[in-house]
Amino acid sequence: MLHVANESIPDLRRSAPKSVFASCYGSISTMLGMLEELAVDAPLSPSRFSHSVHNTQAGLFSIWANNHQASNSIAAGDETFAHGFLEAVSLIQSKAGAEEGALFVTGDESMPAVVADRSDAPEGAYALSLVLEPSNEDCGIKLSIEAGAAGGDTSIPDALLFLRWFLSGESTLRLVHPLRTWVWTRV
Amino acid sequence: MIESSKVEYGCRLADLGLVTALGSTPAENWTRLVNEDPVRICLRDDLIPGESLKFGSVSDELPPIPEHLQRYAGRNNQLALAAYETIADSARLAIAKYGAHRVGVVVGSSTACVAEAELAFRKRQPEGDVGADFALVQISYGGLSEFLQEISGAAGPCYALSTACSSGAKAIAAARRLLDLGICDAVISGAVDSLCKLTSNGFRALQALSKDVSNPMSVSRDGLNLGEGAALFLLLREPGGVQVLGAGESSDAHHISAPSPDGSGAYRAMEASLADSGLGVSEIAYLNLHGTGTPQNDAMESAAVHRLFGSRVPCSSTKPFVGHTLGASGAVEAAFCWLVLASRVGNELILPPHVFDGEYDSSMPELSLVSRGDRAKVSAVASVMSNSFGFGGSNCSLIFSAGAA
Numbered sequence: 001m002l003h004v005a006n007e008s009i010p011d012l013r014r015s016a017p018k019s020v021f022a023s024c025y026g027s028i029s030t031m032l033g034m035l036e037e038l039a040v041d042a043p044l045s046p047s048r049f050s051h052s053v054h055n056t057q058a059g060l061f062s063i064w065a066n067n068h069q070a071s072n073s074i075a076a077g078d079e080t081f082a083h084g085f086l087e088a089v090s091l092i093q094s095k096a097g098a099e100e101g102a103l104f105v106t107g108d109e110s111m112p113a114v115v116a117d118r119s120d121a122p123e124g125a126y127a128l129s130l131v132l133e134p135s136n137e138d139c140g141i142k143l144s145i146e147a148g149a150a151g152g153d154t155s156i157p158d159a160l161l162f163l164r165w166f167l168s169g170e171s172t173l174r175l176v177h178p179l180r181t182w183v184w185t186r187v
Numbered sequence: 188m189i190e191s192s193k194v195e196y197g198c199r200l201a202d203l204g205l206v207t208a209l210g211s212t213p214a215e216n217w218t219r220l221v222n223e224d225p226v227r228i229c230l231r232d233d234l235i236p237g238e239s240l241k242f243g244s245v246s247d248e249l250p251p252i253p254e255h256l257q258r259y260a261g262r263n264n265q266l267a268l269a270a271y272e273t274i275a276d277s278a279r280l281a282i283a284k285y286g287a288h289r290v291g292v293v294v295g296s297s298t299a300c301v302a303e304a305e306l307a308f309r310k311r312q313p314e315g316d317v318g319a320d321f322a323l324v325q326i327s328y329g330g331l332s333e334f335l336q337e338i339s340g341a342a343g344p345c346y347a348l349s350t351a352c353s354s355g356a357k358a359i360a361a362a363r364r365l366l367d368l369g370i371c372d373a374v375i376s377g378a379v380d381s382l383c384k385l386t387s388n389g390f391r392a393l394q395a396l397s398k399d400v401s402n403p404m405s406v407s408r409d410g411l412n413l414g415e416g417a418a419l420f421l422l423l424r425e426p427g428g429v430q431v432l433g434a435g436e437s438s439d440a441h442h443i444s445a446p447s448p449d450g451s452g453a454y455r456a457m458e459a460s461l462a463d464s465g466l467g468v469s470e471i472a473y474l475n476l477h478g479t480g481t482p483q484n485d486a487m488e489s490a491a492v493h494r495l496f497g498s499r500v501p502c503s504s505t506k507p508f509v510g511h512t513l514g515a516s517g518a519v520e521a522a523f524c525w526l527v528l529a530s531r532v533g534n535e536l537i538l539p540p541h542v543f544d545g546e547y548d549s550s551m552p553e554l555s556l557v558s559r560g561d562r563a564k565v566s567a568v569a570s571v572m573s574n575s576f577g578f579g580g581s582n583c584s585l586i587f588s589a590g591a592a
Binding site: 024025026028031032034035036038039041043044045046049050051052053054055056058059060062063065066067068069070071072073074075076077079080083086087089090091093094114115117118120121145147148179180 | 316
């Protein structure tokens with residue numbers, strides 16, 4: 001996630017955006033490593049513990065970029081990407097809003113071996129970083145939320161479905177989940 | 188000038204469920220907080236191998252997770268359910284009035300159900316599979332927001348915010364943005380954290396745990412007590428009652444687990460919250476400190492508070508009553524602020540006392556710490572502030588306001 005954040009920063013007009021980091025499982029290999037240590041009453045490494053929080057990447061990013069702005073780290077199961085996008089939009093459109101846009105970074109590690117075979121474990125690792133800027137009504141991308149349905153595409157992470165759509169030039173993307181359908185439209 | 192006694196802004200904390208070491212209802216918490224009930228922080232020897240330390244455990248029995256939601260079984264979600272039950276009627280009314288898709292869930296946590304994952308790993312054979320007692324959802328923060336969505340029937344945006352010890356405050360700030368932008372008409376928001384070996388041994392490794400009940404702002408302070416709890420609000424886009432009038436967020440950009448020593452990150456969050464609310468420093472009648480009782484936090488926080496407020500604003504840390512509930516602390520302390528405003532007597536606020544040994548650390552700038560029985564005089568509208576600072580240099584300061592009843 002830090003790598004992709006780094007890659008997208010040169011595109012920013014200003015260097016201090018607000019940011020959102022969205023990940024379903026966060027620093028899961030660090031977390032599972034500590035669970036193995038706790039199971040045998042081994043002492044934890046203070047540094048490892050400090051780097052196990054969900055906002056580790058956000059904290060490291062702020063230090064690396066010397067960025068003092070608000071930064072949020074979220075998780076929302078299968079809908080982590082869409083909710084992270086929404087959180088980033090809310091940061092740049094709120095009353096106390098940001099003229100400078102927001103950095104939105106999303107990703108998950110590959111599952112450590114101890115849980116990789118589980119039926120609920122996602123495959124592979126990915127990270128995507130987007131820079132969102134406010135736009136007026138007649139250009140850019142619009143996000144709306146509609147009622148959910150069964151049968152959404154679960155073949156690859158939502159972030160990659162978004163990327164494929166973004167690069168394709170198609171007008172609309174619908175990410176369908178049981179309770180909500182997230183719709184991105186090019187204006 | 189005519190002073191209105193109703194706050195016209197539109198982010199109302201309409202109802203509150205609160206479970207901490209002090210009790211399982213807002214009323215129990217409030218009575219024991221202001222009467223300085225014998226401190227309920229108690230010894231536990233089951234969390235850190237070979238050590239008995241003091242924790243803010245919830246001792247009341249918690250409701251069971253319903254049969255059809257067993258995949259979410261875990262103490263963290265039981266705490267969430269216990270708090271939710273208090274606001275369930277208000278949440279149902281909001282769903283009936285606005286529709287399920289207009290009601291969101293934005294909650295904070297830093298532990299999720301990791302306590303149950305710890306048990307599963309303990310049962311595991313060396314190099315073997317973790318077994319059926321383990322589920323990935325136990326260590327995914329989204330499990331908490333999904334559980335509350337299932338319990339409540341809300342179908343609007345639903346996510347967990349996890350930024351260590353600022354999670355709860357930031358969740359409330361994020362919920363308020365969803366109301367501001369018209370994405371939701373109501374949001375179930377707050378935070379939940381439960382005691383577990385991971386955080387206990389982690390903070391032990393950081394040498395951050397106190398040998399006794401924490402002693403914030405004292406020259407003898409030696410760390411914090413961990414605690415557990417849940418505070419859930421129903422937020423509505425309507426005026427009146429207790430309002431979230433300001434939210435300020437900042438990043439230290441200093442260190443992953445230590446705050447910026449000069450308090451500049453904390454200062455930025457408080458300053459941004461004041462700017463957001465439109466209030467001046469003289470209009471803040473009480474400040475609930477982050478006040479963990481670690482040498483680093485109290486030194487930087489006292490510097491930041493003094494730089495912004497001087498030594499005028501009455502302040503206290505409520506962590507000696509409930510422990511440091513980590514990700515839940517911002518919401519638990521928002522709940523205490525809600526109770527301060529809701530318990531207003533005429534033109535006075537009853538304030539939670541700052542309980543410590545009385546030996547203020549004179550190397551820090553002076554603060555006005557609340558003594559038992561202290562009250563704050565307020566005008567028609569009363570406003571209070573709460574601070575939360577977390578690992579990763581994640582800071583959030585909230586301002587709550589309410590008019591006279």
